[in-house]
Amino acid sequence: MFATATKNFVEEVDKDGVLIPVSSLNDSIKILSLVIKRRRYWFWQKPKYLATDFCFNDILKGQPILPVLTETDFIKYNGRFSDNMQGNIEANLHPEAVNLSVEGKDSSKLRSAFGSLKKEELDLQKLLRDSKDRVLDMSHSLIQQTKEKRREVFGVVKERIETTQPSSVIEEVQQTGALGGLLSLCGPKALKVSFKENANLAKDSNVTMELPPHTTIAYGLSELEVKPNGHYELCLMSGTHGGFEVDGSSEEQLVGAIDGHKNTANSNWLKEELDKLGSHFQLLSGLKASTRSSLFQYFCSVLKEREAVSLLESVLNQMRHGERPPLDSGQADSQTQTVQALLEVLVLSGEEKSVETEDFSCTLLALHLVISALDEMSDDCRAVLGSCCTPQVLKSLDLLVQCVTEAGEMSLSSGDLAPLTGDTYQRTELLFASCGVSLKRDGELLRTEVSRQQTDPTLILCIVVKGLAAISHSVQCHL
Structure with missing residues (x-):
């Protein structure tokens, strides 16, 4: 706080x-x-x-x-800063037998x-x-x-x-919600967590x-x-x-998975960078449906919690380097509990052999990519994204990202963009504008324009949208 x-x-x-x-x-x-x-x-x-x-x-x-x-x-x-959110998410997956419903209202000052x-x-x-x-x-x-x-x-x-x-510094938080259903978290070991129907949560x-x-x-x-x-x-x-200084050079090149950072944003640059990251998005979309469903619920839950996002980014970064996350499952801190829940989804605890496998390391890197991008987003941007966070809307946003990278245009009357109507379109317009992308509407035709003053925010938005869309692929949710 x-x-x-x-x-x-x-x-x-x-x-x-x-x-x-x-x-x-x-x-x-x-x-x-x-x-x-x-x-x-x-x-x-x-x-x-x-x-x-x-x-x-x-x-x-x-x-x-x-x-x-x-x-x-x-x-x-x-x-003085305030935030109010409310929503209802239902997920049903078959044949994985995953059923989860979450509804709640959050307000913070x-x-x-x-x-x-x-x-x-x-x-x-x-x-x-x-x-x-x-x-x-x-x-x-x-x-x-x-x-x-x-x-x-x-x-x-x-x-x-x-x-x-x-x-x-004064913080007031009110959270109410209801949780019900059966959630099966699948990993190297089958782990099932059963929630009582109509369980009420309050904070x-x-x-x-x-x-x-x-x-x-x-x-x-x-x-x-x-x-x-x-x-x-x-x-x-x-x-x-x-x-x-090393060998006469005082500035080492920044080590990372992406090279060639440019000072001006354009569609070609964005496409090149996203193409380099394509394998990470494909890996996330290829995870088991039940695992993706669970991951999607947790990603939705941390969107409004800056501290939880930062903590999760730090923990995943340590896990990538083979270090144990410094978390105590007995702690009551809400951010710690949120991160611990996600780690349980991945069956990290007590699975040393699984953590050392190459596939698992790739999964950690892909998740770290998405959560790192979320960590760089502003609170306002994440709040708007949270209000659009359903698989149907994310699929449409993913198509808009494709439109951005190809400097193209799309028809709002197409079935692919059908979820972007009314308030949802206004939130989408605000979301993209906050990250340097203008949505220009000409009747039913939609064009995108990238700001040359904002480079990283645009790329970060594209990474988050494509990552969440990959995780929520074929998950049935209603907000």
Whole structure:
């Protein structure tokens, strides 16, 4: 909830800027603090920032640098955010004997009362002068451990936004629902879970966080370009990146399954990238019908939970590398329970031999692709997608994605686009527009136009739609 509040704050005051939201109250972010920037597997994923317990002087040889700071009033900030969703999903599959009905209403309210905020900035000119001919202690454990990981670089905190008075974050959540039917989760071992008919579920929570003065809610970094001999340079210009120099090259190419990221979006570029990912979508559509049905229900359930999506992305990433997810099935946290339920669908727990198979690794990578794309979507975009998340509508959205990549046109009167009427069409139009795609209607003719200013959001939308459409293939659901 604190992470959601700080992310909302950054999106409101510095969208696409340099500020990074603080993700945990446990992170101690001060000027000259060292933060590790971790680049991700897929090139379109935003990097993760990991706070450390060290400051720049801890890894610097010789006398410590004494920073010169300036403080200015920033803004007074109080935000209110609300979300309301309701739906009814029924799934019936034969001959797999999977029957599931879920209906529920969710409402959430988040109030961030940060009050008057202050900006603290480092005098970079003085830092540059003090850094002349200085070297880092390359034997320091933090440097050694970070250098071993190809995607991690150091960043030095150069500015931060902090509270000046006691403030609060308040979250109210109300969830009601009914669950019934028999669900068969099929994997290497047959696992059947039986739900009582007309079982009622309810959750009502009201949580308040009281934050003390001088709580950092956002910060900015200067990355470090580190030479093998310990000399370093601060990256001052936007678009310049730090790293550890290897064989005379200070910037390693981002490792990932997709190469050749371009700065301008067009249909040819989108088609090329989606073609590279085609095997992942085919694998998902080829899973057992009962497994796809279960996966689809869980994907629908996490669409509105940012924390659950982020946690699931992290867990699947660890699983791909053969690591055990750090989950305790006995915990009551709703996000943890949601992720644990998905892992049970895949029969991960106690199936060491299955996890090590090549087919299972491919399945994990395909699921990681889709959930990573969901993790990059904005909350508003995921909320709109959630209102369109039925197999029938997703099939139509998948055809629209094909129309986008081929720069073509389609007739709304065709049976394939029949679900896109009334409110559903308006939501579809909003969904695509939020990701850089305009739907232009001329009578019954529909054309698509891709924005050249938004590259990654368009690709992310296409990945999510094609992934969910593959999972929901032949699943019978009604919303």
